[in-house]
Amino acid sequence: MVSRMFRLVTEVDKARRDLLRTRLRETNTAASSVLRALRGTPHEREFPLHVWVLDASGGLAGGLVGHTWASWLHVTYLWVDARHRGAGLGSALLDEAEHTARTERRCTAARVETWDFQAPDFYTRHGYEVMCVIPDYPPGITEYTLVKRLVRASG
Numbered sequence: 672m673v674s675r676m677f678r679l680v681t682e683v684d685k686a687r688r689d690l691l692r693t694r695l696r697e698t699n700t701a702a703s704s705v706l707r708a709l710r711g712t713p714h715e716r717e718f719p720l721h722v723w724v725l726d727a728s729g730g731l732a733g734g735l736v737g738h739t740w741a742s743w744l745h746v747t748y749l750w751v752d753a754r755h756r757g758a759g760l761g762s763a764l765l766d767e768a769e770h771t772a773r774t775e776r777r778c779t780a781a782r783v784e785t786w787d788f789q790a791p792d793f794y795t796r797h798g799y800e801v802m803c804v805i806p807d808y809p810p811g812i813t814e815y816t817l818v819k820r821l822v823r824a825s826g
Contacts, residue, residue: 744772
């Protein structure tokens with residue numbers, strides 16, 4: 672039970688959100704030697720990673736939006752226009768993002784969340800393994816979290 676000395680407030684407050692994030696980060700860093708080791712390195716911050724496919728007229732045919740952090744690639748969005756599906760554009764987008772993450776950003780793994788009606792089979796065909804399944808999130812839909820180890824080419 673919350674003491675009468677406290678007041679619970681439900682409101683959007685960006686300044687408090689930022690303060691909370693900072694304090695949580697400080698607490699996590701103090702508790703984890705892994706997170707402490709990231710401090711002051713290029714892997715400490717999230718870096719955007721975007722890959723685009725443009726059609727002949729310069730229109731958006733597809734894209735991948737993600738970021739790298741702590742030697743991981745996180746694929747946030749991957750989409751291909753219906754007119755161009757089946758031409759290998761999704762695979763090309765994912766391959767390019769993984770290549771950039773592995774070779775330029777020294778990432779060793781990738782992760783993605785997708786829904787059952789979207790692309791879990793696409794990701795498993797590309798070497799991703801299902802790590803988590805959340806049924807009914809949102810109601811009537813299953814969410815998958817998939818992970819892939821990115822192997823650095825030798826030589």
